[in-house]
Structures are given as structure tokens and as C-alpha cells.
Amino acid sequence: MVVPAARIVFDENDRAAVADAVTEILSTGALTLGPWTQRFENAFATEHGASHAVALASGTAALEVILRTVGVRGRDVVVPAVTFYATAGAVLHAGGRPVLADVDPATLALGPDTLRAALTPDTAAVVLVHIGGLITPDVDALRAICDERGIPLVEDAAHAHGSSFQGRPAGTFGLAGAFSFYPTKVTTSGEGGMIITESAELRDEARIYRDQGKGAFTANHHVREGASWRMSELNAAVGTVHLRRLKEFVETRRRVARRYDAALADLAGIEPITEPAGCRGNYYKYVALLPHGVDRARFKQALAEDHGVRLSGEVYDLPLHHQPVFADHRGGPLPVAEDVCARQICLPVHSDMTEDETDQVIEAVAAVHRRLAG
Structure with missing residues (x-):
């Protein structure tokens, strides 16, 4: 049996519900900014305890729109170096300058010290990223630092559908949160994004x-430098249907993660990024750090070829300050980001993962660890 790196889950009932919605949409001809977009926005806002939600074409667009609304053009925006290109890319597209910051090794997120080190006299915003769906326990301290300086905290919650800290949902700790519905996310609309805010x-x-x-x-009256960032009604219908299963999907992923936590505790040198106290993550990714000196490519190859366990790409294998596109924003070394990006792997976590698949991953990781790191 092969355990894939990721699996997109739409069961028979989901597919039937989507098909019914598509038939309805095509029969009315309302293909964009119609009732399904409003339904999706309302449902997502309710699920995440927010007053308002706005659906967009992508999570990147959601983040860029927040930053444009904040007014970052010509100013600095603090971004962690351990994140996807889009986090800093959205800053550039909104006219800002990304200032790349180091991270806390326990959470892969900004910490109070790394944030303070990255702030400048011209900081317009701070972007906090919830890597793998885990929310840092420093989130309130980060917000306090921003509030002291009158700087908005923006959440890149692309990984964090349904995650919470001390009962508060992702996306509600700052001015606004940006979510992604790329196909591999815990819930998806095929493509799309969402802003939530008070x-x-x-x-x-x-x-x-x-x-x-x-x-x-309905008016050809343009008041902002906007773009075609609408979510189609077809995508909104898919997202609305899939969102209904968010709690179920998160609980399945958390069950797998608990088993991984227990298994990896017995493997010397492997360091899982564990859930902080007070956090209830969705485990969009299960991140672990390999021992120093272990060749990640060989480790992944052995899992795939000898045990049928395929790992997805890391989150992330190259910190932003080492990405060629951000050469002009590089600054100095960021040692924690460089270390965790060089050593991390992501174990498979699916929204319908079986006990047998989980066993296979655990046994495979243990066997390869004995051979390459024992």
C-alpha cells in the first residue's frame, strides 16, 4: 500500500451536493458574486467567530487586499522568513517592502524577540503566519507589541482553517486574517481565499x-486600483459544501497527529513541532525536524522506495531570505530559519487517514531512522 503525500477528500455525498449546486448555478446564470459566495462568506465567518468575511480568488489576493487596505505602499512590513513566497509576495504586490524576520524554533512563527529585531521606524504592518495550522502561544504578546506602536497585526492563516488558541479561532487575533482554499488545504473551494475581520x-x-x-x-465606476480577485460561484459552492466537514476533518487529523507525537518521542534526534499549550491545531501539516547531519533527500527517498510512504514538500525547504526573488530584501543571516528549513519534513496527514496508513508511516519512519540516524 502506498501512502500518498496528500489526499483531497470529497465523498459521495459531497460530490452530489456540489453537483446539485452547479446545476442550480448554471441554470440561473449567476456565475460570480452571487448567492453562493454570500453563503460561503457567512458560513466561514460563523465557523471562525468573525463578524465579516469576504471571498476572493486566492489566499494571496486576500492577503494583498488586506495590506492594500492598511496602506503599506512605500513602507516596511515584517514577514517571517519561514513561510511561502506568497506571504512576502503579497507585500511587494501591495507596494510594501518585506522585512524578513527570524522565527521561534518551537513554533516556526514570529516570536516577541524576533519581531522586535525586525521592526523599523517605518513599519506599516506585521504578518503572523500559522505554519501547519499551529498558533503560537506568543500571539497575544505579538499583538501587544504591535498595539504599542500603532501597527496592525495581520494573520496569514492560509494553513489554519479551524485552528484556535485558548478558544479563539485563527484569523481573529489581529486586524484581519487571510485564508487559502488551494486544493490541498483542510477545506478547499478548488481555488480561492477568504478575509475575516471585525x-x-x-x-x-x-x-x-x-x-x-x-x-x-453594477457600475463602471472605479475608486481603487483593484483587480479581478472575485471568487466564482462554482468555487464558492464547492467551498460551502466542503466547509461542512471541517470539524470532522480536523478531528481525524488531530487523531493522526497524536499517534505521530507518541511514536516520534521514541526516536532520538527527531524533533516534532508539537502543539503548544492552549492551541488546538488543525494539523494541515505535521512538521518534524530530522537530526543534524541526516540527508533529507535520502530519508524521503528511502521512505518512498522502501516503504511506500511519500512525503510532501517541506514548509519550507528554503527560507525567504535565501529565495532569489527576495535578494534585494535579504538583510543578515537568520540562523533559526536556516536551521529549521534545512531539517524539516512533513509526515502525511489526510482528512480520512486510516489506522493502517498511520501504522505504515510510523513503522517506515522508525525503520529509516534506524538506518540513517541510528
């Missing part, structure tokens, strides 16, 4: 930006 002003601005900067959907 700010009615930001909600209204986001609606303008997503529709080519138009002041109204």
Missing part, C-alpha cells in the same frame, strides 16, 4: 478591491 470598513474596502476597484458591482 472591521466593517476593511470588509467594504475588500469588496471594492476584489472587483476591479469598482464602487459598485
